Amino acid sequence: MPRLPLRAFLALGLGAAGLAATLVLALVVSRVAADRLSERIAGETGDLARHVAGQLDRTMFERWRDILILAENDTLRDPQAGSEQKRRVLRRAHETYPDYAIVGLIAPEGRIAVTDSGRLEGLDVAHRVYFTQGRQGPFVGDVHDALLLATLQPGRDPADPPRVLDLAAPVRTPEGALAGVVVAHLDWAWSREVEASLHDQASGGRRGVEVMVLARDGTVLLGPPALRNRVLADLPSVAAVRAGAGGATQETWPDGRVALTGYQPTRGYRDYPGLGWSVLVRQDAAEALAPVRALHRQILLWGLAVAAASASAGWFAAASLARPLRRLALAAGALGRGTPLSVPESPVREAQAIGLALSAANEALRQRAEERRQAEARQELLIHELNHRVKNTLATVQALARQTARGADSVPAFTAAFEARLLAMSQTHMLLTASQWSTTGLRRILELELAPYASGRPERIHLDGPEVGLAPRIAVPLGMTVHELATNAAKYGALSVPEGRVVVRWTLADGLLRLSWQESGGPAVAAPERTGFGTRLIRTSVERELAGTVALDFLSDGLLCRLTLPLERSEAPEPQAA
Known part of the structure; x- marks a missing residue:
């Protein structure tokens, strides 16, 4: 069996060991990095979904508040005020927020008394939900096709009517009698600006981030064109958000994409009750984990370089080891011949250097341990301080609640x-x-x-x-x-x-x-x-x-x-x- 020379043995051994260690390190680091990055991005998408849901609720609250303020207008509440006076009030409201398709006042019996543009006046809408519900109190209705408004837009395809949100509130005279119902149809074209704004807020410069708003039944109201108007019922995130939960998960979408999905239900804002919408923020898993793949490649490349360097170092190190070994072999071969032995001296200086290095390393480790102990002590102090402040704050809140309730x-x-x-x-x-x-x-x-x-x-x-x-x-x-x-x-x-x-x-x-x-x-x-x-x-x-x-x-x-x-x-x- 052929025997390898020492130089070749050390070069191959060190190179193989370096390559094997690199491969193991690449696998471990990639897995750990992928898991932690997935957790971090999933948490970020959940936070983004919560932020977007709150922003959406506040945006709808502004429109809800517009109608409530309009319902308190003295001109609309005055039964003696003329139609032209009321029309000017409605027109100013429309000009304040142009995304309203139409703003009008419905008489108590259900006929449209006056609108901002004069259109549809005299039309009987007593059977409409926004009127029947708006008589009782403030009302907001979900997105639907406005077939009646389609007839007012010349050249519009009847098969593609405008889509609107209904907002209504009762108008009462100073004596408290019902003077009518103020109603506004919010054009769903408004959603394109909202979608762009929500996407800019959610992406934050990251690639592959998409924002979706779902209706109560799971229909995609806002989102990618491929998913718009589709009903998403089988996704775990949709099931969770229907149950009123918020969070994040990794799932496979109907379009075949594997994505990290954050989800959050809208819950309304102040007195605005909300429409039961849900917000989904997804980021393509491949895009999200691209930094992990790049790190994996870098580790492999550096591992190959380290393996080559290790093999070269082994080749040259073997030469310095082989010379004293050959001398020892020659000296051993002279045993029994009666000739003087030439034994190489032991490298004591090197051993002393190793001892000094170990002593220095031990001192460094001791210092590191002391620094860690001090850091743990500081952390414990901070935790005690935090607990103290939290207890004081909770006690203050409890006292505020109790005393406020008494008064x-x-x-x-x-x-x-x-x-x-x-x-x-x-x-x-x-x-x-x-x-x-x-x-x-x-x-x-x-x-x-x-x-x-x-x-x-x-x-x-x-x-x-x-x-x-x-x-x-x-x-x-x-x-x-x-x-x-x-x-x-x-x-x-x-x-x-x-x-x-x-x-x-x-x-x-x-x-x-x-x-x-x-x-x-x-x-x-x-x-x-x-x-x-x-x-x-x-x-x-x-x-x-x-x-x-x-x-x-x-x-x-x-x-x-x-x-x-x-x-x-x-x-x-x-x-x-x-």
Whole structure:
């Protein structure tokens, strides 16, 4: 049996070992990378579907709100107003949002009384769903063919009628009697702009991303032309979204594509109930996993290069090993001959170098272990801090809910008050998050809370004071206090009338923050007979949580509220650059 020389043996062995290791590494890395990338992209598509569904609900809410506002128009509510006056109102509504196909007012008996263009007036639509439902309350109907409107468009193919969404709301006289039903047909051509907008938001520059909107029965309303108007009933994502769930999955579509699909049902927005639509965002799996394939090729190419380098290194390393071995073989061959042996010296210096290298490596490992221990300690501290903040926040929310419920006269009143207070707390939390929960500016909190009440007139609200940085424990209660003062002013005080004005001044001296809230130009105020929840919340936030003082003076010109808060030494005036 032929024997390989040492040089060839080491070269082949090192090259084969390098190639085998590369192949194994490529397989493992590709699989792990593919799994993690699939999970990440699936999660992103689910998030995109949730975002798009919310955007779609808010877009439809705008149209829903248009009709509700139109139904409250004084001209339409006045039975004595002439048809031309009402037509001008409807025409302005149509001009405000041109995607309406037609806007009209239906008389209580079911005949179209007036439209924005004068078309279809006098037509009996008493049997139409939008009229029968619109008499009872606000109504929105799903996409359907508008056969009647097709007759008003000369040259239009009757087999291809326009598609519309119906929006309707009752119009009542000041005495509460039914004056008619205002109705608008939203042209489905509007969907092309919505589709382009939703696609731009969802793709984010990524290739192969498609957005679809499905009706309640699974029909594709918006999406790729090949799937439009098809009913998707067998997809796992459609089944899940019909059950009211949202998420992401990988599935095979009817067009044969394997895709990562995010799905989310629309749930309406505020008082808009929604139409039961579903949003699907899919990305072709081949496109999504293209980076994994590129990584796999790179690993193989680098593996081949490493294998070749290993074989070359083995070839040259074998030469340095073969020489002392040959000398030892010659020396061993001289045994028993009586001749002196020439034995090569042991490479002690190299052994010492290896020992020093091992010592250096051991020290490096020890340092790495210490760094990891410190990192774990920091992480544990952050987790404890997060738990503490979450518990405090939940306790605050629980107290808000309980106290708001005690003072609410009805469920809608409770919901409105509770949501407003949660929003005030969340706005302050948003500022603190932006500053990584270090400090946030007092002026920024005041601007954020009072901006909605300026009504486009900056002179209504005046802020005067130095820059002050507040720690989270002060920022959140103070933000809630300002929200309660602003809400009270908007309901009963200076901000409830156009000429009203609010001046907020504050000073910082000797570790004390003194803030005054002065209202003027509003209705005459008087001290309330009983203490409401808003006043209790202000006193609890300032006196109990912040160890400060509150003084409320109900002056004839408006409320005057003075707050005094002790600040820690670390809470100093912010630098001007902040």
